Amino acid sequence: MNEQISTLPISARQFRVPLSATRRGARLGRLLAVEQLRSWRLPLDPARLIVAELTANAALHGRVPGRSFRLSLFVTAPRLLRVEVTDTRGDHLPIRDTAAGVLAGSGYGLLLVEELADRWGVRLGPVPCKTVWAELDLPTGAGKHVLRSRADRGCGP
Numbered sequence: 001m002n003e004q005i006s007t008l009p010i011s012a013r014q015f016r017v018p019l020s021a022t023r024r025g026a027r028l029g030r031l032l033a034v035e036q037l038r039s040w041r042l043p044l045d046p047a048r049l050i051v052a053e054l055t056a057n058a059a060l061h062g063r064v065p066g067r068s069f070r071l072s073l074f075v076t077a078p079r080l081l082r083v084e085v086t087d088t089r090g091d092h093l094p095i096r097d098t099a100a101g102v103l104a105g106s107g108y109g110l111l112l113v114e115e116l117a118d119r120w121g122v123r124l125g126p127v128p129c130k131t132v133w134a135e136l137d138l139p140t141g142a143g144k145h146v147l148r149s150r151a152d153r154g155c156g157p
Contacts, residue, residue: 022059049116051085053112062085062130063087071083080138083135
């Protein structure tokens with residue numbers, strides 16, 4: 001048996017929504033994420049701050065006229081919340097100044113994400129897209145009722 005395949009987390013809950021690449025779309029993404037987290041009975045903070053920053057970045061830096069961005073939330077077993085924001089500006093990436101250990105050429109938003117998230121990163125593709133993701137380890141007992149496997153793991157917007 002391939003151990004790498006067997007250890008991949010199975011998504012227990014998924015939420016995906018396309019949003020307009022505007023300040024209004026970023027705000028709507030934050031509000032929808034808060035309501036989804038509440039319905040899953042998960043802690044709101046720091047997830048809502050991470051969603052706010054990633055959606056604001058997608059609307060500001062990832063904006064392509066006529067194109068939307070996508071907000072995705074996944075709860076996986078055991079006790080992990082993953083936030084993903086996908087936009088169509090794969091050519092515009094956060095740059096890390098490895099010598100200083102900080103993000104270069106940007107404000108403090110992704111530094112906030114780095115501080116709040118347990119892990120975060122950027123995934124390229126499919127062209128022309130990029131996905132900025134952040135993961136939070138959930139406290140024991142958070143959203144216990146949602147951590148059931150789901151056979152349907154579709155991957156549309």
